[in-house]
Amino acid sequence: MKNVRIAIWDCDNVMWFHKRNEAEIVAKALKITNIEEFSVQFFDMLKTFNCHFLEKRVTEKENYRLILWKMPILDFYGISAKKFMEVWNGLKFEVNDFNKETIIVLEHLKQKGIKSIVKSDWWREVQESLLKGYGILEYIEELHCCDNQYLKYNPLAVSEIIKSERKEQYVMIGDSVTSDICFAHNAGIKSIWFNRNEKANETPYKPTFEVPSLLDVMEIIS
Secondary structure (H helix, E strand, O other): OOOOOEEEEOOEOOOEEEOOOHHHHHHHHOOOOOHHHHHHHHHHHHHHHHHHOOOOOOOHHHHHHHHHHHOHHHHHOOOOHHHHHHHHHHOOOOOEEEOOHHHHHHHHHHHOOOEEEEEOOOOHHHHHHHHHHOOOHHHEEEEEOOOOOOOOOOHHHHHHOOOHHHHHHEEEEEOOHHHHHHHHHHHOOEEEEEOOOOOOOOOOOOOOEEEOOHHHHHHHOO
C-alpha cells in the first residue's frame, strides 16, 4: 500500500493482550471472595458497554450507571462504581501483557514516514498510561479515546479522525471486526484485521487484509 501515510491503531488485544484471569485479579484486589459471580458480571458489563453507548457519546457518569446496573455484586460488597474503576485501572499493568511486535511495527512505520495514531474505545488516562509504560507513546502522534466521544462502530466517530479528502492515505489496524473493521468500512478506508486466533468472520464487514501476526503489517505497508 504505497499511498498509506496514516496508520490508525487499536490498543487492546493489539498492542497488548488482556490476561484471561483479569477478572480474578480485579476481584482479589477488591477483596471480593465470590470470584465466579464477579467474573460473570464483569464480562457481562464489558459486553454490554458497546450496546449501551450504541447511539450516544461515552461519559464517565453514564459508565458508572452501567457498572452499577450490570454488577450488583459491587453494591453487596459496598464498592462504588468509581472505586471499582479506580482499582481496575490501577491494575492495568497486572491485567495486560505487552505485545512486543508492536514496537517493531511502530518503528518500521516511523522509518517509512507513516504517522501512527490511536483510536481506542477505552478511557484516555488508562490507555495513555499503558502506552507510556510500554515505551511506545512517543510513536503515537494522536490519541483518540472514548472520553465524551463515539465508539468506533458508530459512523459519527469517523469525522473525528478521518479527513474525507485523504481517505486513500489511511489504514486501520485492529482485532475486532465489529469495531475496528466496521470503523474502516464506515470511513471508506483500508483495514488490516489482526486475527491472531484465526477466528471466522461472520460479519458483513470485510477487511482489506487479514494477518495472524502484527509483523505481517510490515509486508503490507512497505
